Amino acid sequence: MELQQLRYVVAIAETGNFTRAAERCRVVQSALSHQIAGLERELGARLFERTSRRVRLTPAGEAFLPAARECLEAADRARAEVAAASGEIRGRLAVGAIPTVAAVDLPVVLKEFRRRHPRVHITLTSTGSEELIEQVRRGSVDVAFLGLPTRAEPKAVQSRRLARGELVAVVTPDHHLADAEADLSSLADEPFVDFRAGHAGRAQSDEAFAAAGVRRDVTFEVSSADLMVDLVRHGLGVGLLPAAYAPRFPDLRVIRLHDAPARVEHLIWGNHPSPAATAFLELITAEA
Known part of the structure; x- marks a missing residue:
């Protein structure tokens, strides 16, 4: 054979x-x-x-x-x-990331890694945190960037917290609260665009509204931040995005929330990282 x-x-x-x-x-x-x-x-x-x-x-x-x-x-x-x-890093590096990763500038990091290790074949997968954890467990992804509610921790993988950040509400420029500061209660009557129920990207928002005693109407459930933003642009609802990620959409306006939902971004990897994965982890540590 x-x-x-x-x-x-x-x-x-x-x-x-x-x-x-x-x-x-x-x-x-x-x-x-x-x-x-x-x-x-x-x-x-x-x-x-x-x-x-x-x-x-x-x-x-x-x-x-x-x-x-x-x-x-x-x-x-x-x-x-x-x-x-022999001092040369080669092989495969499969990276995974949530679409709204903000703790690192991922394109810049990947470019620098490729410059340092040109013999490594890099692939990138973008999906939700739950799926990325499972892919790292299976070994189909070597390292991944997640966003989880503040009390959650990735299980059965190696991990490191990168950053904690709050979410902001994103709205159209003509929204009556655009560029203001508010509480979640002030958004109680608004229709929302959010990730599907049970999704890690939705959990922190649901937890924050529940803690504030506010019921909200999630009219549109989406699977990507881009679709969320498109629906918000058309005035169909209010979206919630990480504060560090929202500036990528300058045509929208931000509502900063006093009792904002929060998330923690994590870097995860398997129990036996390859030489390429180890080199990538070292680069992230150096950049942090």
């Missing part, structure tokens, strides 16, 4: 097609098919079954695929460790 055969198995599983898998692996299809046939003979089981439209994993293939991925990741990790021992 060879690593190249494992790469072919993963490529076929992900593309569902021998031709596209061969193109991804930069080999002719006949060579890829020959290698898969040899692997199946060695294993004594078929890994794929062909239909008229696509290629599907057999039960044996479904069982084999996770182990194949683990072997390839281990091989990549071994290469990276050897390179790091």
Whole structure:
């Protein structure tokens, strides 16, 4: 069994097609098919079954695929460790971040990391805090930036608090409280645009309104800050954004809240960071 055969198995599983898998692996299809046939003979089981439209994993293939991925990741990790021992950082760095990260200037940090370590392949995923925690646990993301309610802590991962910040209300320029200071109670009759219920980005706002004894109407539930801002721009409701993030939208106005919701941004990583992840963590520490 060879690593190249494992790469072919993963490529076929992900593309569902021998031709596209061969193109991804930069080999002719006949060579890829020959290698898969040899692997199946060695294993004594078929890994794929062909239909008229696509290629599907057999039960044996479904069982084999996770182990194949683990072997390839281990091989990549071994290469990276050897390179790091020689003073060179290489390999993969998968970064995750919430869309409203404000504790660091992420594009600037990524640019500096790439300058220092050009042999590292960097990817970036932007999604919610809960999903990022799970991805770090699984190992599909190496390091991630989260935003959580002040009393919450990420579990089953390594973490460090980066910054605590308050949220502000964002409104259209013609709103009667634009550029003012107010309490949450003054917004009780306003329609709100917010993240979906249960989302970490929503929790701190719900907790703050509950603590203030204020019931509010979340008319629009969204999955991204950009959509929230677009709806606010059209006068459909009031949004809540981190105070350090809101200035990115100069066409909106801010209401500073005396009893504002607050969140803490965290940097998280796995229990056994790769050399690339370790170098990234060191860069963040130096920049902090």
